[in-house]
Amino acid sequence: MLRITRIDSPTEQKLILEGRLTEPWIADLTSHWKETRYHHPERKFVVDLRGVMRIDSGGESALALMKAEGADFLASGVRIKHLLDDLENRVPEESH
Secondary structure, three states, X not given: OEEEEEEEOOOEEEEEEEEEEOOOOHHHHHHHHHHHHHHOOOOEEEEEEEEEEEEOHHXXXXXXXXXXXXXXXXXXXXXXXXXHHHHOOOOOOOOO
């Protein structure tokens, strides 16, 4: 399960993720991303991954797309921090 909490302020949009960033919940994350990001593109966008316990390849692709579109991430744990470093060099896949 993936819990998504959205917090909006005048200067920042934040998605707080808790649980598993895996199928079938990636579609929910993508929906939140599009809704939040495209309504206020001028705001800083932050994704808080500190409550995420597992990320599968689909989740990694979703994060890569978000990173490519300017998202910043909050993370804890060596594994997720390493994943975020790897996203710097990844080319996002096209959405279907």
